[in-house]
Amino acid sequence: MGVNKFIFEADPPDTKRIPVDELLGVTVVLLTCAYDGREFVRVGYYVNNEYDDEDLVNDPPAKPVIEKIRRNVLAEKPRVTRFAIKWYGLSSLVHKYLALRPPALVSQGAN
Numbered sequence: 772m773g774v775n776k777f778i779f780e781a782d783p784p785d786t787k788r789i790p791v792d793e794l795l796g797v798t799v800v801l802l803t804c805a806y807d808g809r810e811f812v813r814v815g816y817y818v819n820n821e822y823d824d825e826d827l828v829n830d831p832p833a834k835p836v837i838e839k840i841r842r843n844v845l846a847e848k849p850r851v852t853r854f855a856i857k858w859y860g861l862s863s864l865v866h867k868y869l870a871l872r873p874p875a876l877v878s879q880g881a882n
Contacts, residue, residue, distance in 0.1 A: 794835045794837070795820050795821060795840065796819070796820060797817060797818065798817075798820065799815050799816060800815070800816045800844065801815045801816075810854055810856075811854050812852070813851070813852040813854075814849050815849065815850040815852075816844050816845060816849055817844075817850075818842055818843065818844050818845070819843045820843075821840065821841060822839050823840070823841040824839050827839055
């Protein structure tokens with residue numbers, strides 16, 4: 772198995788789709804990884820969205836100023852959950868084999 776590494780890159784969120792009262796504060800970025808349809812790891816990062824201007828922090832405006840909000844991802848403290856799965860088990864091979872067979876053979880239980 773070993774160690775797996777990857778670089779995750781994504782566009783920033785579309786702020787027009789986020790409710791105004793949820794633009795600031797703590798949220799999460801959640802990554803899930805699956806093999807053959809089975810989740811084997813989930814990695815979560817806490818994210819704090821806050822103003823980068825001390826005056827706005829102390830006296831936030833009624834309408835958020837998007838350009839002044841910064842995102843602080845706690846990348847050094849991920850929450851990792853691992854799930855045991857069958858990587859190359861017989862079950863997976865049987866499902867793939869049955870998926871390739873004609874439906875009449877599968878329903879009749881043919882060899």
